[in-house]
Amino acid sequence: MTKQTISVQLSTAKKQKPKADQLEFGRTFTDHMFIMDYSAESGWHDPRIIPYQPIEMDPAAMVYHYGQSVFEGLKAYLSNKGKVLLFRPEKNVERLNKSNDRLCIPRVDPDTVLEGLKQLLQIDKEWIPTAEGTSLYIRPFIISTEPYLGVAPSKTYKLLIILSPVGSYYKEGIHPVKIAVESEFVRAVAGGTGNAKTAGNYAASLKAQEVAESKGFSQVLWLDGIEKKYIEEVGSMNIFFKINGEIVTPALNGSILEGITRNSVIYLLKQWGLSVTEKRISVDELIQAHKVGQLEEAFGTGTAAVISPVGELIWKEENFVINNGKTGEIAKKLYDTITGIQKGALPDSFGWTVEVDSVSQTC
């Protein structure tokens, strides 16, 4: 696939930007969006940047009925030198294509998508918030558009990239959450779609989350769908534990999402000389470690929150407080380091940040 030329149609009306202290997650969108179409005859074609606008589709469009769709999530930051920075965006496009394979969606050309994203960011650069903890959330997604009710892969698709300025995930700074180990509902199982970033996984998670919230917990800790014994993910994040000085995280097993923050955390921990092991972790093992005082830290990792410390686990109506309900040392250091690298405030020894070059764009 060759990189295609991206056409640009600028918006004539500019929307009002929200104030830094009013930013929420994923509710406000910028002035423009990137869009590209797929048909069997033309492949992925007509990449373009247009004013942010509703999309119009036939009610029989397959995404509404059979959920054939994939998405990604990443963030852009404005460095204190005024540069637009992305964090490992090539990993997102790589994962998008892996999700495409699982969902029978044609692969995209990574260069075209990354170029489209960069141009879009240049155009909507003024939307990138700069206050502590804020960023511009980027949502690339692909939806199946063929108006057909047969259960089969769609013959047409749309890829879109939309941008949303987001506030700090933690209104009062990073703080630990209470999570319930989920023993009834299952998010995914080996052979299913758990390791693809596709809509159905998130739809399946809503009920357990609703039940957990009604009991006063923030998130659920998912167990494997087979034995309901091994730890998989927390909410829509990967999970790490520090047990007796060693850091462990569930090994990728086909039903766990291969998080880019997860991968970055593993690299950083190793660089710091810490022991980190990807392995199968049972909930019994975890509770046992807690009982003997060796469960020292727990935290989730994901794009939205970056690092989300777990202060309390609930399992079979019993509560297990971790690290006195406080943010652990490792979690804090990871949060500061990753957000520091993302914003260009800390040295980036892994070459993770990508600077979006200025283009001569009047906007």
Place this chain on the structure above:
Amino acid sequence: MTKQTISVQLSTAKKQKPKADQLEFGRTFTDHMFIMDYSAESGWHDPRIIPYQPIEMDPAAMVYHYGQSVFEGLKAYLSNKGKVLLFRPEKNVERLNKSNDRLCIPRVDPDTVLEGLKQLLQIDKEWIPTAEGTSLYIRPFIISTEPYLGVAPSKTYKLLIILSPVGSYYKEGIHPVKIAVESEFVRAVAGGTGNAKTAGNYAASLKAQEVAESKGFSQVLWLDGIEKKYIEEVGSMNIFFKINGEIVTPALNGSILEGITRNSVIYLLKQWGLSVTEKRISVDELIQAHKVGQLEEAFGTGTAAVISPVGELIWKEENFVINNGKTGEIAKKLYDTITGIQKGALPDSFGWTVEVDSVSQTC
């Protein structure tokens, strides 16, 4: 919930109807559709019939990202007395609400939805094809519409009903298909969404179906996600076997869809004095029965095909021909009886068919 008044806006331009011999499944849609909105403040409101038209939504609409959606499928027939007949439509609305519960979507008022469907059918009555094997396929569906990227139940929804005249599922009459037992991919697992009619289940099934088709098989036979040992469904249908004179079908276990055709088949078989058992059936047991010559019939059941005989099973590269690859006696009798009842050609001793009353509608 009280039944609401349905407003009607008729189409000024009529589309050309396809010829009976050109009908496919789910590609052509009628002149009108039913639509209704949900908001937290107004509940389900503004039920209306409008010309069939594209729907316009924000690119951040939750259905595109997190697949919070449910659907149903049923058919309307025109009897030889010119009456519009539905087959157990109240069961579809009941199941729609069960799916709503699992997907955290607010329940609908069954009377409003059924009344909307009936009025829509009266208006588009001329679209109901009458040739042998044809019918009007009805697709009610609900999609989440809130423009928000947080993973949470949407605060707004749309319910639509669209209609599609469909041809015979079997171009050359009912005929047996080859199906492969799926040992890699999993459709659903207990605790997941397998017993809800939601988009993600179908997205998850595409890859296995694609692989099966590339090897010359029509469908896959799904095994349970836990032990990959017990039979669940075939493609997007329920499955029945006749083993040594006894009819068996997998018991509803939380990951199997509660098919309305499945339920009707069980009733009919019992009425005919046949033994029918809902139980856990292992693939080993099935293969064993075949080896001793006791696997006498196999057939799928579902709205689209009604009854789909299985002529050959493929398991671990071995082929097992059933009933000499021919349609079994039971499958044929069930197909003739159910379609006969659906079209009003046979007596309906269970009171399954619902006649859509004429309304004084000029269309």
